[in-house]
Amino acid sequence: MAGRSKKTKPTELELLILKVLWRADAADLPMAVRDIRSELAQAGRDLAHTSVITTLNIMVGKKYLTRSKRKNAFYFTAKLKQEAVESNMIGDVLNRVFDGSAQSLMLALLEHKDVDSDDLAEIQKMIAQKTKQNPEQ
Numbered sequence: 499m500a501g502r503s504k505k506t507k508p509t510e511l512e513l514l515i516l517k518v519l520w521r522a523d524a525a526d527l528p529m530a531v532r533d534i535r536s537e538l539a540q541a542g543r544d545l546a547h548t549s550v551i552t553t554l555n556i557m558v559g560k561k562y563l564t565r566s567k568r569k570n571a572f573y574f575t576a577k578l579k580q581e582a583v584e585s586n587m588i589g590d591v592l593n594r595v596f597d598g599s600a601q602s603l604m605l606a607l608l609e610h611k612d613v614d615s616d617d618l619a620e621i622q623k624m625i626a627q628k629t630k631q632n633p634e635q
Contacts (some may be wrong), residue, residue, distance in 0.1 A: 515553065516562065520576055538550065
């Protein structure tokens with residue numbers, strides 16, 4: 499498709515579903531449609547059962563999820579790794595909005611988001627570690 503990136507860019511609803519499944523994956527539990535629907539409702543997206551099934555099936559087709567059947571229910575597991583999706587989405591924002599400037603991205607983040615002192619200390623620690631790993635950069 500012209501104009502579409504080959505990298506994974508889930509829609510807002512797909513990303514919400516992935517987040518639900520990533521939490522379940524942390525407990526190594528595939529989720530049934532009814533449980534996914536319940537989690538979505540708790541997150542403010544109260545969708546019809548058929549809408550959730552349709553979206554899940556589209557995500558299986560995109561290879562974002564795997565589907566298995568147990569008795570009379572389908573269970574879903576995230577196929578995409580959270581870190582890969584985060585990296586792709588951050589990279590997209592970095593390149594499209596900030597022209598590849600990590601400095602501009604960080605400054606915008608710090609200017610637009612209240613960051614408490616504990617978070618700032620952790621960020622400073624990460625920067626120090628990154629500086630030690632890449633002294634030339």
